[in-house]
Amino acid sequence: QAQLVESGGGSVQAGGSLRLSCVCVASGYWSSWYSMGWFRQAPGKVREGVAAMDRGGTTSYAESVKGRFTISKDNAKQTLYLQMNTLKPEDTAMYYCAALGVDIPAIQYITYMTSGDNYWGQGTQVTVSS
Numbered sequence: 001q002a003q004l005v006e007s008g009g010g011s012v013q014a015g016g017s018l019r020l021s022c023v024c025v026a027s028g029y030w031s032s033w034y035s036m037g038w039f040r041q042a043p044g045k046v047r048e049g050v051a052a053m054d055r056g057g058t059t060s061y062a063e064s065v066k067g068r069f070t071i072s073k074d075n076a077k078q079t080l081y082l083q084m085n086t087l088k089p090e091d092t093a094m095y096y097c098a099a100l101g102v103d104i105p106a107i108q109y110i111t112y113m114t115s116g117d118n119y120w121g122q123g124t125q126v127t128v129s130s
Contacts, residue, residue: 004097009124016087016128022080022097022121029119030078034103037113038071038082040093040126049110050095051082060106064090087128094123 008020020038024030037052051071052060059071070083080097098113098120112118 004099004119004121006095006097006121006124009095009126011127011129012087014088014128014130017083017085018087018126020082020084020095020097020124020126022082024078024099029099030075032101033099033119035100035106035109035113036071036073036080037098037106037109038080038095039098039114040091040095042093045093047114048093049113052106052110052113053080054106054109055103058106060110062110084126087126089128089130092126092128094125096123097121 003025004022005025006020006022008018010018012018034055037049039047039049041047050062050065051069053071061069068086073080098118100118104112
């Protein structure tokens with residue numbers, strides 16, 4: 001069973017920054033995950049894809065985070081990152097990484113990643129205070 005482990009969440013004031021990390025701790029999966037991304041879920045709200053990256057490295061972002069969040073990955077470390085700058089209280093949510101062994105364009109994967117046939121981590125909480 002593939003395992004994704006997120007870290008890096010925490011509590012920050014508005015305007016602050018955090019970098020989330022998602023490490024693949026199971027061998028043999030990283031190289032076959034062609035689509036990867038981050039989504040979030042706040043209490044009482046639906047899951048929202050925030051950043052996606054496809055096999056070719058193309059990225060896509062939700063309008064609400066464009067210009068503030070950056071997705072990246074380090075294949076040698078088998079780690080996916082989400083750099084979050086200029087955080088706002090509305091960014092408060094549990095953040096999850098997602099991975100899929102199908103190459104889907106990033107602009108599509110940003111919504112598809114919340115479906116149940118993706119691999120997900122356990123999440124990391126981000127709380128932004130005003």
